[in-house]
Amino acid sequence: MKRILSSVTDGKGFDIGLVLLPLAFLFVLSGLPLVYNVVMSFQEVDMFSLGSFVRPFVGFKNYVDLFSQPETAPILLNTALFVTASIAGQFIIGFGLALFFWMNFPGASWLRGLFLVSWVMPGLVVGAIWNWILSGDFGVLNFFLREMGVIAGNIFWRSDPNYSLWAVIIANIWLGTSFNMILLSVGLSAIPRDLYEAAELDGATALQRFFTITLPMMRSTIGAIIALGLIFTLQQFDLFAGITSGGPNNSSNVTQYWAWDLSFRQYDFAKGATISAIMIVFVMLASVVYVRSTRHEVRG
Amino acid sequence: MDIRRRAMLGMIALASISLPAFSAQAEDVTITVWSLDRDIQPAPNLIKEFNKLNTGIKVEYRQIQFDDVVSEAMRAYSTGQAPDIIAVDNPEHALFSSRGAFLDLTDMVAKSSVVKPENYFPGPLASVTWDGKLYGIPKATNTIALFYNKDMFKAKGLDPDKPPQSWDELVEAARKLTDPAANVYGLAFSAKANEEGTFQFLPWAQMAGGGYDNINAEGAVKALDIWKTIIDEKLASPDSLTRGQWDSTGTFNSGNAAMAISGPWELDRMIQEAKFDWGVALLPVPKIGSERSSAMGDFNWAVFSSTEHPEEAFKVLEFFVSQDDRMFKDFGQLPARSDIAIPPTGEPLKDAALQVFLEQLKYAKPRGPHPEWPKISKAIQDAIQAALTGQMSSKEALDQAAEKIKAVLG
Amino acid sequence: MSDQIRNRLMLGVALVLAAIYLFPLYWMYVTALKTGSAVFATPPNFLPSTPQWSVYPYVWESRNMGRYLWNSLVIALGAVSLVAVLGVGCAYVLARYRNVWVDVGLFLILMLQVLPASLMVTPIFVGFSQFGLLETPRLAVILAIAAKTMPFFVVLVRATFMSVPMELEEAALVDGNSRIGAFFNIALPLARNGILVSAILIFMQAFGEFVYSKSMIQAVELQPASVGLNTFMGPNTNEWNNIMAYATIYVTPVLAVFVLLQRRIVSGLTSGALK
Numbered sequence: 011m012k013r014i015l016s017s018v019t020d021g022k023g024f025d026i027g028l029v030l031l032p033l034a035f036l037f038v039l040s041g042l043p044l045v046y047n048v049v050m051s052f053q054e055v056d057m058f059s060l061g062s063f064v065r066p067f068v069g070f071k072n073y074v075d076l077f078s079q080p081e082t083a084p085i086l087l088n089t090a091l092f093v094t095a096s097i098a099g100q101f102i103i104g105f106g107l108a109l110f111f112w113m114n115f116p117g118a119s120w121l122r123g124l125f126l127v128s129w130v131m132p133g134l135v136v137g138a139i140w141n142w143i144l145s146g147d148f149g150v151l152n153f154f155l156r157e158m159g160v161i162a163g164n165i166f167w168r169s170d171p172n173y174s175l176w177a178v179i180i181a182n183i184w185l186g187t188s189f190n191m192i193l194l195s196v197g198l199s200a201i202p203r204d205l206y207e208a209a210e211l212d213g214a215t216a217l218q219r220f221f222t223i224t225l226p227m228m229r230s231t232i233g234a235i236i237a238l239g240l241i242f243t244l245q246q247f248d249l250f251a252g253i254t255s256g257g258p259n260n261s262s263n264v265t266q267y268w269a270w271d272l273s274f275r276q277y278d279f280a281k282g283a284t285i286s287a288i289m290i291v292f293v294m295l296a297s298v299v300y301v302r303s304t305r306h307e308v309r310g
Numbered sequence: 311m312d313i314r315r316r317a318m319l320g321m322i323a324l325a326s327i328s329l330p331a332f333s334a335q336a337e338d339v340t341i342t343v344w345s346l347d348r349d350i351q352p353a354p355n356l357i358k359e360f361n362k363l364n365t366g367i368k369v370e371y372r373q374i375q376f377d378d379v380v381s382e383a384m385r386a387y388s389t390g391q392a393p394d395i396i397a398v399d400n401p402e403h404a405l406f407s408s409r410g411a412f413l414d415l416t417d418m419v420a421k422s423s424v425v426k427p428e429n430y431f432p433g434p435l436a437s438v439t440w441d442g443k444l445y446g447i448p449k450a451t452n453t454i455a456l457f458y459n460k461d462m463f464k465a466k467g468l469d470p471d472k473p474p475q476s477w478d479e480l481v482e483a484a485r486k487l488t489d490p491a492a493n494v495y496g497l498a499f500s501a502k503a504n505e506e507g508t509f510q511f512l513p514w515a516q517m518a519g520g521g522y523d524n525i526n527a528e529g530a531v532k533a534l535d536i537w538k539t540i541i542d543e544k545l546a547s548p549d550s551l552t553r554g555q556w557d558s559t560g561t562f563n564s565g566n567a568a569m570a571i572s573g574p575w576e577l578d579r580m581i582q583e584a585k586f587d588w589g590v591a592l593l594p595v596p597k598i599g600s601e602r603s604s605a606m607g608d609f610n611w612a613v614f615s616s617t618e619h620p621e622e623a624f625k626v627l628e629f630f631v632s633q634d635d636r637m638f639k640d641f642g643q644l645p646a647r648s649d650i651a652i653p654p655t656g657e658p659l660k661d662a663a664l665q666v667f668l669e670q671l672k673y674a675k676p677r678g679p680h681p682e683w684p685k686i687s688k689a690i691q692d693a694i695q696a697a698l699t700g701q702m703s704s705k706e707a708l709d710q711a712a713e714k715i716k717a718v719l720g
Numbered sequence: 721m722s723d724q725i726r727n728r729l730m731l732g733v734a735l736v737l738a739a740i741y742l743f744p745l746y747w748m749y750v751t752a753l754k755t756g757s758a759v760f761a762t763p764p765n766f767l768p769s770t771p772q773w774s775v776y777p778y779v780w781e782s783r784n785m786g787r788y789l790w791n792s793l794v795i796a797l798g799a800v801s802l803v804a805v806l807g808v809g810c811a812y813v814l815a816r817y818r819n820v821w822v823d824v825g826l827f828l829i830l831m832l833q834v835l836p837a838s839l840m841v842t843p844i845f846v847g848f849s850q851f852g853l854l855e856t857p858r859l860a861v862i863l864a865i866a867a868k869t870m871p872f873f874v875v876l877v878r879a880t881f882m883s884v885p886m887e888l889e890e891a892a893l894v895d896g897n898s899r900i901g902a903f904f905n906i907a908l909p910l911a912r913n914g915i916l917v918s919a920i921l922i923f924m925q926a927f928g929e930f931v932y933s934k935s936m937i938q939a940v941e942l943q944p945a946s947v948g949l950n951t952f953m954g955p956n957t958n959e960w961n962n963i964m965a966y967a968t969i970y971v972t973p974v975l976a977v978f979v980l981l982q983r984r985i986v987s988g989l990t991s992g993a994l995k
């Protein structure tokens with residue numbers, strides 16, 4: 011007994027307690043709902059049987075039904091495009107900004123801090139602002155593009171199936187860039203400056219220095235950013251709700267919005283849960299990437 | 311169980327910050343009402359008045375969004391959190407009554423001196439009826455017609471007293487009225503992928519011999535082709551595909567559209583905002599002399615079968631019904647009743663519009679009732695969007711919708 | 721001399737970049753001050769000719785914003801306290817060890833936040849209703865938000881603890897401190913900055929949370945500002961000036977706190993929280 015007690019105050023027990031308590035909390039509030047979703051994907055769910063667990067099991071019927079729907083393939087493609095383009099955009103712009111602010115000049119850190127405001131804005135507000143900026147007839151983005159001579163007529167960002175997904179991607183890149191930038195700034199500041207000095211002495215060009223020093227040194231940061239970016243992007247919901255609602259004709263629909271739409275607009279909870287279950291698999295992969303990327307960490 | 315109780319108590323103790331700050335008088339029965347009415351609309355105002363009467367019934371109100379009514383209601387009902395009274399959109403009423411989620415009001419209505427089924431229009435009454443029993447009371451009714459900007463008609467050489475009568479005339483007028491340089495579209499309507507799109511399209515299909523159970527009729531295809539012409543020629547904003555009726559009509563009020571298809575709920579705002587002379591006309595028909603049709607809209611009151619106070623809830627409904635005669639004057643809504651002659655409001659534009667809407671209401675058809683209406687509606691919305699974005703021809707899109715609807719209807 | 725020119729040039733470019741990036745925010749502020757018809761003017765005005773300052777008191781009054789913001793504050797503070805209490809220890813332990821169990825723990829923590837709130841809300845709602853938690857809806861939302869944001873907090877704070885040298889702690893243990901003592905006297909103070917910064921970020925997320933609040937809080941007296949904004953936007957999307965005024969009132973306090981503290985936040989982030 012005493013040993014247990016002292017281990018709680020002093021040894022492994024202390025550590026385990028610290029981890030288990032929050033894990034238990036997470037398990038109850040996140041784990042069980044996940045399980046509920048997965049179980050539901052194998053059941054026939056009626057909207058009035060939501061409150062109970064006892065429902066007829068239908069095996070893989072929901073999955074088969076789902077993949078026989080004509081909109082499934084395009085929506086999966088949209089999701090892939092949304093995730094890739096958002097992450098690429100956020101990463102490239104974020105990296106560019108991080109590199110730019112890395113070159114020290116007066117005011118750099120203060121201005122860099124300002125960029126972070128996009129990240130603390132409520133998603134709903136960001137959705138509302140971008141909805142307004144992107145609107146077809148009165149949107150200010152169209153005005154800029156017209157003035158710059160990029161476009162002749164207005165682009166109907168929200169209503170044109172060729173652009174609707176990009177409308178959300180633009181807003182999402184705006185939202186996520188600052189997070190990428192700050193993470194990358196942190197990674198950059200951790201690279202010892204003398205490495206560059208040495209390389210400069212060896213006559214390496216700026217480009218060579220970037221590819222031989224910066225990128226390799228940033229590997230674990232980049233891995234973490236991309237994995238977290240994937241998770242955040244797959245969770246992005248407010249912007250779809252705020253800008254296009256997945257339309258027109260599903261042209262900007264992605265799995266996370268579709269699952270919600272099936273559940274709460276068409277009351278097909280089983281299909282919504284089925285999509286959730288499929289998404290879980292994808293995020294599992296991202297989590298593996300993230301955890302692997304932390305392998306390279308060193309305690310400082 | 312005991313542990314669960316204790317855990318719960320602990321949590322509640324922790325949650326003292328979350329405890330509601332109000333408390334009802336001990337002897338009062340509390341009735342909760344959910345509806346989508348905003349502060350200038352009937353429900354919250356009627357409830358305020360009701361609470362002032364001190365009947366021993368205290369009514370609490372919660373506003374929910376149009377898009378959330380059904381999902382919130384379902385989730386609340388299936389977990390025992392349902393309110394006593396709710397207002398649901400009429401095509402969705404059958405979803406609940408067919409499953410016993412709403413209380414059968416037949417007996418209470420039979421005894422009531424205020425609510426009399428024979429006073430109601432048949433369409434709204436049909437939407438609250440399931441299996442010969444009454445599961446609700448129509449809250450109001452509405453339908454859509456054509457608003458037009460008389461000043462713009464004059465400016466473009468059109469006769470402001472002769473609004474378009476047929477589809478062809480409508481398109482022709484829209485072409486003349488569209489003026490990209492001045493940021494004016496000929497027409498504003500809603501083809502949004504929600505119930506509003508269905509609501510706007512069904513009248514067109516019905517006028518041409520189609521209907522939700524015959525959505526790929528030749529006339530319905532023609533109707534969708536006309537819509538496509540309107541969108542393709544930019545006679546209406548491409549944003550019509552993602553904008554609801556209220557937003558679309560907003561562009562009419564601000565002078566950015568010369569005509570708008572919408573309902574009487576717009577009247578109060580239009581009188582305030584529109585700085586031009588406008589009128590209302592019946593919905594154009596396929597050819598002059600064709601059969602008229604429109605869709606019947608608006609919400610119904612219902613009592614959840616889980617209520618602990620059915621009698622009191624019904625009393626609240628009776629109070630709402632007793633105020634039906636001032637609905638139009640105060641809130642711009644039309645009571646769903648044939649026994650009430652709506653008195654003039656003294657506002658000439660509003661009174662003129664009223665006559666058109668009352669005429670149009672005669673042709674209004676209910677959507678359903680069918681317990682799986684959301685699926686039927688979704689098939690129609692998908693077809694509209696697929697055709698208008700050019701991903702399918704109108705015929706293909708409606709054929710696909712017809713197939714999906716057939717599967718639902720069985 | 722050339723350094724000075726370079727610095728000025730860089731600063732100029734930085735200002736332009738910031739102006740482009742922050743334009744959406746500027747547009748929110750400007751739109752709020754326009755009259756109803758000026759909102760739809762083409763070409764748009766970039767400076768409102770007759771700023772309508774009265775929009776703020778009008779929106780504040782008519783939308784009852786004081787109550788909404790108070791609820792947002794209560795929810796955000798509750799969530800952030802819960803996350804901090806539970807998350808710091810977890811992050812600390814995950815930073816102290818480097819073995820397969822840590823990998824599993826990290827993996828589980830990340831896995832548990834895979835689904836967007838919009839999909840988690842139904843099961844959570846069902847579960848909460850069984851336990852009567854919906855009687856105290858703000859607590860219910862606090863719990864749900866805490867579960868949602870904790871993984872991110874743990875990841876951030878874990879990185880902070882990684883930068884606390886283990887030797888310091890070991891030295892403390894040798895000096896006769898207990899593990900608890902070492903944790904509270906050494907590790908925690910050294911990681912304070914990172915924890916604070918992460919907590920601020922969680923606070924801001926919780927302050928803007930929408931999906932859970934919307935579904936679980938039925939009494940309008942208890943709803944936070946995000947739900948209020950949504951109620952406002954609903955069918956009324958062409959009142960852009962009022963909506964933007966609401967958004968302005970909603971986010972400006974948060975942004976102000978952020979800008980005031982940003983030096984601290986950024987240095988907290990760069991000095992470890994995100995490593």
